[in-house]
Amino acid sequence: MKDYVIKATSGNGYVRAYVATTRNLVQEARDNHNTIKVATAALGRTLTATSMMGLMMKNENDELSVIIKGGGPIGTILATSDSKGYVKGYVQYPDLNGVEVQDYPNGKLNVAGAVGNDGYVKVIKDLGLREPYVGSYPLVSGEIAEDFTHYFALSEQTPSVVSLGVLTTATEVQEAGGLIVQLMPDATEETIATLEKNVSKLKSVTTMLSEGMTPDDMLNLVLDGLEPKILDICEVKFDCNCSKDRIKKVLISLGKDSLAEIIEEDKKAEISCHFCNSYYNYTEEELRAVLGEM
Structure with missing residues (x-):
C-alpha cells in the first residue's frame, strides 16, 4: 500500500486535520542510513510530521525544513519537505555513535533518550520571499510529537494535537504514521469539547495501524461528531532530488x-x-x- 496523507476539516470548518500512513518512506529512510531501531523511530516520526507540515504550505515551490537538536547521542535530525509532502532526511549518528539507550520498562523505544531534550526544534520555511521564515523553540520532551505540539502552540498560536508513531524491528518498519489536528481561531466551545473527548479516546498511532485501521478510520475517530470532510488525499514518499x-x-x-x-x-x-x-x-x-x- 502506498503512503498517503488525508487533508480534512470538520463540517463547520473549526478543525483541520492531517492523517498519514508513512511505512514505506520510513523504511526507505531506514535502508538508506542503516539506522538502529530507536534512530529509525526518531527519524520516522520527524519525517512523518515534516511531510504533513509540507502539505500545509500554499505555493508549489514552497519548501520546509525541520532541524531537531536535543543533545542526545543521535545528534541532529534534519528533514525537508516540499509542498507535495515529499520528504527526505537523515540523522547525524544512525547508530547513536555506539551509545546504548535502554528501552522504557514497558518495552517501548526510548526516543527521548536518543534525541535528548536539552536543545531545540527549528522550522525553516522557504516561501520564495527574500528571507526564509525561521522559528526555533526549546524541546520539551525529545519524543518528537510533544515537541511539534509545543512548536505549533508557540510559533503559530495554533492549539494542536500531534501524534506520531513508528513500529519497527531491527530492519523492517512494520507501521508508521501520524496525525496533526488543529483548532481554528474561531472554534466554538462545543467543538473544542467534542475534539477533546475524541482525542482522549485515541489509541497510539501504531496501535491503530497495527489493528488494521486506515487514515480514513483514524480521521473518523478524531473528528467523530464533527462531520469530517475530506479535502484531498495526497500520496507522499521519500524523495531525494540529488544528482x-x-x-x-x-x-x-x-x-x-x-x-x-x-x-x-x-x-x-x-x-x-x-x-x-x-x-x-x-x-x-x-x-x-x-x-x-x-
Whole structure:
C-alpha cells in the first residue's frame, strides 16, 4: 500500500486535520542510513510530521525544513519537505555513535533518550520571499510529537494535537504514521469539547495501524461528531532530488585552491548525499572542468 496523507476539516470548518500512513518512506529512510531501531523511530516520526507540515504550505515551490537538536547521542535530525509532502532526511549518528539507550520498562523505544531534550526544534520555511521564515523553540520532551505540539502552540498560536508513531524491528518498519489536528481561531466551545473527548479516546498511532485501521478510520475517530470532510488525499514518499550536477555545487563551495589541491593530490573525488547516501564519483577530467567553470 502506498503512503498517503488525508487533508480534512470538520463540517463547520473549526478543525483541520492531517492523517498519514508513512511505512514505506520510513523504511526507505531506514535502508538508506542503516539506522538502529530507536534512530529509525526518531527519524520516522520527524519525517512523518515534516511531510504533513509540507502539505500545509500554499505555493508549489514552497519548501520546509525541520532541524531537531536535543543533545542526545543521535545528534541532529534534519528533514525537508516540499509542498507535495515529499520528504527526505537523515540523522547525524544512525547508530547513536555506539551509545546504548535502554528501552522504557514497558518495552517501548526510548526516543527521548536518543534525541535528548536539552536543545531545540527549528522550522525553516522557504516561501520564495527574500528571507526564509525561521522559528526555533526549546524541546520539551525529545519524543518528537510533544515537541511539534509545543512548536505549533508557540510559533503559530495554533492549539494542536500531534501524534506520531513508528513500529519497527531491527530492519523492517512494520507501521508508521501520524496525525496533526488543529483548532481554528474561531472554534466554538462545543467543538473544542467534542475534539477533546475524541482525542482522549485515541489509541497510539501504531496501535491503530497495527489493528488494521486506515487514515480514513483514524480521521473518523478524531473528528467523530464533527462531520469530517475530506479535502484531498495526497500520496507522499521519500524523495531525494540529488544528482551529479547538483552535488557539483559542493565542489564549487570548496573554492579554487582546495579543489586544485584535490586534483593534484587525489586525481579524483567521491561525494555522498547526506539525505539518501548516494555516492557520486568525479574523475580528474571532470574535476578540472569544474575548476575551469569556477
